[in-house]
Amino acid sequence: MTYANTPFDQTEYQRRLEKTRTAMIQSGLDAIFVTDPSNQAWLTGYDGWSFYVHQGVLLTLQGEPVWWGRHMDMMGGRRTCWMSHVNIIGYGDHFVQSTEIHPMQDLAKHIQARGLGKARIGVEMENYYYSAKAHAVLTEALPDAELADATALVNWQRLVKSADEVGFIRKAAAISDKVMQTAIERAAPGVRKNDVVADIMHAGITGVGDDWGDYPAIVPLTPSGIDATAAHLTWNGAPMRAGEATFFELSGCYRRYHAPLCRTVFLGRPSDDMLRAEEAQLEGIAAGLDVARAGNRTCDIANAFMAVLAKHGIKRSGRMGYPVGLSYPPDWGERTASIRSEDTTVLEPGMVFHFMPALWMDSWGLETTETILISETGAAEPLSKIDRKLFVKD
Amino acid sequence: MTYANTPFDQTEYQRRLEKTRTAMIQSGLDAIFVTDPSNQAWLTGYDGWSFYVHQGVLLTLQGEPVWWGRHMDMMGGRRTCWMSHVNIIGYGDHFVQSTEIHPMQDLAKHIQARGLGKARIGVEMENYYYSAKAHAVLTEALPDAELADATALVNWQRLVKSADEVGFIRKAAAISDKVMQTAIERAAPGVRKNDVVADIMHAGITGVGDDWGDYPAIVPLTPSGIDATAAHLTWNGAPMRAGEATFFELSGCYRRYHAPLCRTVFLGRPSDDMLRAEEAQLEGIAAGLDVARAGNRTCDIANAFMAVLAKHGIKRSGRMGYPVGLSYPPDWGERTASIRSEDTTVLEPGMVFHFMPALWMDSWGLETTETILISETGAAEPLSKIDRKLFVKD
Numbered sequence: 001m002t003y004a005n006t007p008f009d010q011t012e013y014q015r016r017l018e019k020t021r022t023a024m025i026q027s028g029l030d031a032i033f034v035t036d037p038s039n040q041a042w043l044t045g046y047d048g049w050s051f052y053v054h055q056g057v058l059l060t061l062q063g064e065p066v067w068w069g070r071h072m073d074m075m076g077g078r079r080t081c082w083m084s085h086v087n088i089i090g091y092g093d094h095f096v097q098s099t100e101i102h103p104m105q106d107l108a109k110h111i112q113a114r115g116l117g118k119a120r121i122g123v124e125m126e127n128y129y130y131s132a133k134a135h136a137v138l139t140e141a142l143p144d145a146e147l148a149d150a151t152a153l154v155n156w157q158r159l160v161k162s163a164d165e166v167g168f169i170r171k172a173a174a175i176s177d178k179v180m181q182t183a184i185e186r187a188a189p190g191v192r193k194n195d196v197v198a199d200i201m202h203a204g205i206t207g208v209g210d211d212w213g214d215y216p217a218i219v220p221l222t223p224s225g226i227d228a229t230a231a232h233l234t235w236n237g238a239p240m241r242a243g244e245a246t247f248f249e250l251s252g253c254y255r256r257y258h259a260p261l262c263r264t265v266f267l268g269r270p271s272d273d274m275l276r277a278e279e280a281q282l283e284g285i286a287a288g289l290d291v292a293r294a295g296n297r298t299c300d301i302a303n304a305f306m307a308v309l310a311k312h313g314i315k316r317s318g319r320m321g322y323p324v325g326l327s328y329p330p331d332w333g334e335r336t337a338s339i340r341s342e343d344t345t346v347l348e349p350g351m352v353f354h355f356m357p358a359l360w361m362d363s364w365g366l367e368t369t370e371t372i373l374i375s376e377t378g379a380a381e382p383l384s385k386i387d388r389k390l391f392v393k394d
Numbered sequence: 395m396t397y398a399n400t401p402f403d404q405t406e407y408q409r410r411l412e413k414t415r416t417a418m419i420q421s422g423l424d425a426i427f428v429t430d431p432s433n434q435a436w437l438t439g440y441d442g443w444s445f446y447v448h449q450g451v452l453l454t455l456q457g458e459p460v461w462w463g464r465h466m467d468m469m470g471g472r473r474t475c476w477m478s479h480v481n482i483i484g485y486g487d488h489f490v491q492s493t494e495i496h497p498m499q500d501l502a503k504h505i506q507a508r509g510l511g512k513a514r515i516g517v518e519m520e521n522y523y524y525s526a527k528a529h530a531v532l533t534e535a536l537p538d539a540e541l542a543d544a545t546a547l548v549n550w551q552r553l554v555k556s557a558d559e560v561g562f563i564r565k566a567a568a569i570s571d572k573v574m575q576t577a578i579e580r581a582a583p584g585v586r587k588n589d590v591v592a593d594i595m596h597a598g599i600t601g602v603g604d605d606w607g608d609y610p611a612i613v614p615l616t617p618s619g620i621d622a623t624a625a626h627l628t629w630n631g632a633p634m635r636a637g638e639a640t641f642f643e644l645s646g647c648y649r650r651y652h653a654p655l656c657r658t659v660f661l662g663r664p665s666d667d668m669l670r671a672e673e674a675q676l677e678g679i680a681a682g683l684d685v686a687r688a689g690n691r692t693c694d695i696a697n698a699f700m701a702v703l704a705k706h707g708i709k710r711s712g713r714m715g716y717p718v719g720l721s722y723p724p725d726w727g728e729r730t731a732s733i734r735s736e737d738t739t740v741l742e743p744g745m746v747f748h749f750m751p752a753l754w755m756d757s758w759g760l761e762t763t764e765t766i767l768i769s770e771t772g773a774a775e776p777l778s779k780i781d782r783k784l785f786v787k788d
Contacts, residue, residue, distance in 0.1 A: 048624065048628070072624070072712065078624075093712035094734075096713055125530065128522040128525065131521055131525070132519040132525065133520035133543070134520070135526035194606035201592070202592045203592075205595055212588040219443060227473055230473050233441070237601070322491075329723045329724055330445055331446035338491060360466060
């Protein structure tokens with residue numbers, strides 16, 4: 001075992017294993033096979049851009065987890081995981097993107113060799129990195145095992161952050177602030193959007209002081225004007241224009257931990273409609289923050305925001321946020337609780353959410369968001385120090 | 395229909411539809427549902443960082459394709475796809491990451507409404523964006539349809555590039571060169587790796603002249619020293635050190651088209667071992683390029699390289715390359731042909747490969763790669779103008 005390269009110490013990883021095993025026992029699972037790269041990293045420290053091939057972590061109720069992946073990435077496992085090398089195993093390159101054989105056949109052999117051929121094994125049915133084919137092959141290769149859906153079992157254990165994790169997220173938030181300042185300063189009529197994004201990226205990777213920047217799990221989303229009616233457009237090389245709002249949804253990243261943030265910049269004079277919407281949005285965010293307290297529920301935040309919006313006569317439906325922390329592409333959300341009317345997750349100290357009640361209207365978009373920490377007492381703490389307002393550059 | 399915002403004109407998209415439909419007929423498919431974001435963009439122009447929720451393109455044997463996704467991303471579809479708005483459809487936000495209902499239930503209704511309830515429909519079983527759960531739900535919701543595995547059906551149609559696509563890849567290659575120059579210039583003992591990567595990112599997004607930079611599908615891979623024995627580590631904030639080799643595997647990106655490139659920089663004086671390996675690698679690449687001709691096969695390239703390596707007494711197994719072009723995270727490869735001994739794909743003019751016979755040794759890594767275009771006549775054309783050598787900064 002070596003914790004030389006992992007972001008956290010032994011205590012933290014043991015805490016995570018214990019929490020996860022308790023959940024496994026509650027679900028009647030002998031083992032889980034975890035493909036979500038964030039879950040892999042959270043349990044073992046594994047860090048590398050290798051999730052485009054099949055890999056994962058096999059965890060039973062005792063002993064070290066086993067990281068399994070492509071042979072060449074086993075070397076990366078040895079550099080980044082805390083387990084003994086015997087628990088970092090690889091499959092041959094001939095399995096990679098073959099149409100004849102499949103890596104899950106190799107995994108099945110390892111599972112059987114560990115006496116788990118008849119076990120009840122949790123798999124992440126709803127995950128980018130566990131394909132329909134992977135499940136079909138694994139099911140066939142383990143005829144006596146029971147593969148049960150354990151989607152988000154590990155993700156839920158990540159919901160309440162340790163003090164160390166909150167420390168990482170605060171560092172990410174400081175990077176987010178630096179990046180946002182860069183975006184706000186650089187935005188001007190005639191400036192190409194990609195040139196603004198180049199500076200955004202540069203600021204994010206440079207980081208703040210000794211806290212170097214990692215790659216965020218989502219690239220900056222930076223649409224302007226009519227494009228900002230769409231939530232997930234990225235950028236192009238067109239110059240920014242007077243009379244348009246641009247939202248900058250982005251995140252700093254410190255050792256895979258995120259603190260997303262969005263601000264909208266208007267070049268010129270915003271319409272009365274937009275100013276009224278901004279007023280409602282800010283009032284709604286304040287109302288949401290005020291009920292984002294330990295003991296309340298995620299839906300309370302959404303409902304508080306919606307009540308303010310309704311008072312201002314603005315219609316808005318849909319999700320308004322999600323937990324954030326450790327993440328890999330393509331999503332910086334944790335995919336467990338949601339800030340929405342239908343979600344009744346009880347808030348606990350140490351939970352961190354991206355509260356993002358954006359307004360995407362017919363001809364423009366207005367997005368002001370906060371990453372918030374649920375506190376021991378009182379209202380949630382927004383981690384950004386950037387003014388919460390529509391930035392108008394006239 | 396509007397081609398105002400798409401990267402290519404109507405002729406190009408019609409060419410793609412025809413090719414794809416021919417393949418569908420050969421496979422006996424009435425329709426395909428395509429989740430690979432690269433395939434979606436290739437067929438419809440759709441471009442947005444929304445692939446972290448379920449979305450896809452439904453294509454039958456006639457008429458326009460249908461882009462289906464989250465309601466808020468339907469707005470992005472209207473901004474980026476060429477089809478009529480009636481063929482860009484969305485599902486409600488209550489489906490997103492719900493544990494009660496699943497977006498595939500919504501898709502199934504649209505499929506049935508189009509008279510495809512009993513059709514033979516191809517799905518991409520082996521894809522990041524078609525989860526095991528998605529397949530299970532869709533199968534259950536379409537009890538009378540036959541879901542057949544059509545993994546890579548569209549990817550294979552992308553293998554031979556049109557002249558317009560080659561033009562885009564050349565632009566990406568020029569960006570890659572600019573980025574690589576930046577990396578080589580900036581690498582020096584004492585410089586933090588993340589500061590080098592910040593400049594790399596900046597150069598890549600700035601682009602070259604009017605050719606603005608898009609985000610590559612993989613972030614820069616930049617490991618040094620012992621970390622370079624692993625293929626897919628990213629970066630950290632440690633200063634670069636004398637006596638170590640660092641490889642920079644990266645790609646410029648022009649409107650989602652890639653031209654990956656790798657060069658290795660040694661700070662100080664490389665060992666004789668490394669110099670001998672570099673000599674073998676360069677000779678092997680030249681041998682590979684020489685047989686990378688229309689009519690030859692992908693395995694010929696691999697075998698030519700391996701023969702040179704064997705002559706120099708170096709062992710190397712595994713894949714040595716893959717086709718590249720239009721891509722979204724997490725992979726800039728197209729996942730069809732491979733440059734490896736077992737692969738017998740016949741080379742045709744217009745194919746573009748990342749030929750990457752990297753050497754990952756016990757205590758260091760050496761990676762020199764080229765994006766190559768299969769020509770009408772003669773050997774393949776490497777698209778980079780960067781010297782092909784180990785860069786030694788003593």
